[in-house]
Amino acid sequence: xxxxxxxxxxxxxxxxxxxxxxxxxxxxxxxxxxxxxxxxxxxxxxxxxxxxxxxxxxxxxxxxxxxxxxxxxxxxxxxxxxxxxxxxxxxxxxxxxxxxxxxxxxxxxxxxxxxxxxxxxxxxxxxxxxxxxxxxxxxxxxxxxxxxxxxxxxxxxxxxxxxxxxxxxxxxxxxxxxxxxxxxxxxxxxxxxxxxxxxxxxxxxxxxxxxxxxxxxxx
Numbered sequence: 337x338x339x340x341x342x343x344x345x346x347x348x349x350x351x352x353x354x355x356x357x358x359x360x361x362x363x364x365x366x367x368x369x370x371x372x373x374x375x376x377x378x379x380x381x382x383x384x385x386x387x388x389x390x391x392x393x394x395x396x397x398x399x400x401x402x403x404x405x406x407x408x409x410x411x412x413x414x415x416x417x418x419x420x421x422x423x424x425x426x427x428x429x430x431x432x433x434x435x436x437x438x439x440x441x442x443x444x445x446x447x448x449x450x451x452x453x454x455x456x457x458x459x460x461x462x463x464x465x466x467x468x469x470x471x472x473x474x475x476x477x478x479x480x481x482x483x484x485x486x487x488x489x490x491x492x493x494x495x496x497x498x499x500x501x502x503x504x505x506x507x508x509x510x511x512x513x514x515x516x517x518x519x520x521x522x523x524x525x526x527x528x529x530x531x532x533x534x535x536x537x538x539x540x541x542x543x544x545x546x547x548x549x550x551x552x553x554x555x
Contacts, residue, residue: 346397374405408433461511
């Protein structure tokens with residue numbers, strides 16, 4: 337795949353929402369990559385928000401079906417290639433993908449675990465962020481080291497969303513990326529070694545046993 341393939345999104349609003357998602361992703365990692373997959377009337381954009389140990393999946397409806405698209409690109413170049421007014425995206429040239437891009441969640445075989453009200457998911461995200469800030473402020477200045485903050489974040493984000501096995505890092509990532517819009521409840525589903533938080537806007541997938549040693553300090 338050499339890039340420069342054109343995707344016609346369903347409308348200008350769809351283009352604006354994709355651009356907003358990419359902008360939030362780049363806030364966490366200016367060098368982020370994005371993997372695009374399309375084989376029909378939806379293009380799925382996968383990213384890995386830095387510090388969260390999760391994968392974000394943002395689907396966008398297409399005006400015209402696309403077949404056989406599967407490419408990893410620079411998220412920054414992809415954002416620059418979104419023409420919001422025209423509802424169009426010109427796919428950038430492919431880049432060498434990071435390791436996560438070769439290990440995506442399964443496309444099918446997901447089984448439902450539970451539904452959680454939108455307000456409950458948002459409240460869980462806001463509560464744990466507030467606890468992180470409050471406990472950070474209690475630390476003496478000399479104790480606020482990167483190692484101490486990462487250890488605190490690991491403790492908090494390893495907790496689970498009440499009534500589910502989903503770690504709160506997935507909930508916070510959904511909140512930070514704008515996936516917790518008002519409306520329908522979020523769904524927690526499982527597939528193989530993955531758990532997934534699905535909302536009407538996008539989804540966050542997390543492996544039950546992720547790689548060690550990654551920083552997950554909240555912002």
